Amino acid sequence: MNIFIKLGICLGLPLVVLLLPVTAFPIEGLSLIEQRVIAIFLLAALCWVLEPFPIYATSVLVIVIELLLVSDKGLIFLRSGAESEGFGTLISHKAIMATMASPIIMLFLGGFFLAMAATKYRLDVNLARVLLKPFGQNPAMVMLGLMGITAIFSMFMSNTATTAMMLSILAPVLGLFKAEDRGRIAFALSIPVAANIGGIGTPIGTPPNAIALKYLVGEDAISFGSWMAFAVPFVIIMLAFAWVLLVKMFPAAQEKIELNIRGKFQRSPKAILVYVTFTATILLWLFGSAHGMNSYVVAMIPVAVFSVTKVITKEDLKKISWDVLWLVAGGFALGLAMDKSGLARNMVAAIPFDQFSPYLVIASASALCLLMANFMSHTATANLLMPIVVALAVSMDSLIPLGGTQALILCVTFAASLGMSLPISTPPNALAHATGYMQTGDMAKVGVIIGIVGLLMTYAMVFILRQIGFV
Known part of the structure; x- marks a missing residue:
């Protein structure tokens, strides 16, 4: 055009x-x-x-x-x-x-510092060599391994931090593809897709999950273990579907990836400092409840450490993807305007859900959430919709046979995490788009398909759980 x-x-x-x-x-x-x-x-x-x-x-x-x-x-x-x-x-x-200096922007910055330091001291290359070795040389299997590792990390730490870390590990793998090979599009997309899906697996995996738990109280309460009992199978099924989808849509031209990743872990004082800081940051992200710091505060630690010790220099700072930070900030600003002006709330309230059948209510609420989550912060979307959804569920007796409040909240919560069609839909998407290996259209095709299939899978799992008395 x-x-x-x-x-x-x-x-x-x-x-x-x-x-x-x-x-x-x-x-x-x-x-x-x-x-x-x-x-x-x-x-x-x-x-x-x-x-x-x-x-x-x-x-x-x-x-x-x-x-x-x-x-x-x-x-x-x-x-x-x-x-x-x-x-x-x-x-x-x-x-x-x-919005230009929100906590998530700082989380991005911390991820960038980790990625730059890892690349500078070849930590990413050595991690790729160690982690990918068990998956052989078949491109599809290598991608499956990357997606599995990403999803597991995303269940317990920030999706954004996981994506930043895994993309740094993926960099040498992407370099093995020829420029015209569409397989590298699949690889670049596999990380944000796996991170977005993996975050659904635990109550702490993504903010919408935590927001949902705030409303799931009393008879509708769900424990950490119970959440994982139904969310982890959902993650596994959706991860397998996403893997097949990426393999079919963006087939790799080469039959195998020769992962001739050679090298040894460096032992210089600065290299050791990078290894220790990298490991400590990940552990602090994983065990936030133990020390009380959230992922945003933890993200500033490598920024300070690498700056003071000159691991990251003034010249290195020029290589940071500032455009990604601006991209994410714009999405936050848009969500802020919709929230503070009251527009998002009024748009949702303008739809008379209480006049529809319970099946249509669940489908409409989750579909609306999915649509909004593609353009707004997933957290903002959940914050806007959840109070209205809860009030709606309480007022509709016709929802009780379908699982009542639990069913409606779970469907809407999962829908929020399935919004991944645009670079601004999630921070992991923005990070992946910044690699330059894909067009917005590629991400949109994959995101729309996964979103629709994910919604259908959510409905199916809630129905099955209702039949066995789980909800």
Whole structure:
């Protein structure tokens, strides 16, 4: 598609939304600020899909437009009438700017430092040599091994940190493929897919799981072990499906990967420091409950250690993928605007779920969650939907035969983690996209298929669990 046509679509449709009267939208009580957020959302979605310019530039554009149109320090003539009815609530400019330095951005930075240090001192090469050796030389089996390792790590530590670590291990493997070999697309996608799916396996694997547990209380309470009892089989099945899907969609041209990864673990003081810091950071991520630090705080440790000891120098800092950080920040800013303006909440509340059949309610709520999770933070999506979903479940007696509150919450929670169609859908997706081995379209195809199949699998497992009295 011609670049000018893309620009026309990306800029024209949001402009039309801005010019329409508020009454033209099928959302009751829509404010002027919410209308502007709709236009920003449409602009971001179109630009991230059509890519008239780099996707990180879209994120920066989103942040700047939010500051101009909907912040409390935006253009003065666009803030006039802020006290009038129907104008809406202006968003703090500090909150919008803070998305550029959110805890997850710091987690990214820590992952980048680990990856750079590992590459500089060949830790990634040696780990690849050790971990991949049992899986032979068949490309499909090597990818299966990578996905399995990634999924297990993601059950107990940050999906983002796991992806950053595994992509650093994967780098020498990707270098073995020829430029035209589509197999390297499968390999690059396998890590974020496995991380996103693996996070479902435990209550601490991903924030939406923890949010769900907050509402699963009393008779609906689910223990850590019980969660794993049904979530781990789900992860295994979905991981196997994703593996087959990637192998079929992006077959490797070469029949085997010659993993001639040679070398020894270096023994210089700085190399040993890298090994110790790398191992300590991973252990701290894994055992957060033991020391009380969350993954964001832990991520700053390698940044400090490697900077002070000059493991990472000023020249190394120039190699950090700052575009990825901007990309993720733009997604956070979009989610913030939808949350603080009340748009996301009003969009969800505008759908009369209580008038539908219980089957349609479960399908609609989880499908809506999946759709929102592709464009917003999974955590923000869960935070927005969960209170409404719980209230809906409590008020609908017709849901009881299908598992009641548990069934609806589990379906919506799993749907949140299955949103992985775009680079901005999850931090692992953004990290993988930054490798440059795939197009947004490749990620979208795989993400949509896995999302739909994952929803169907969720419904099937909840039905089976209901039959055996688990929910």
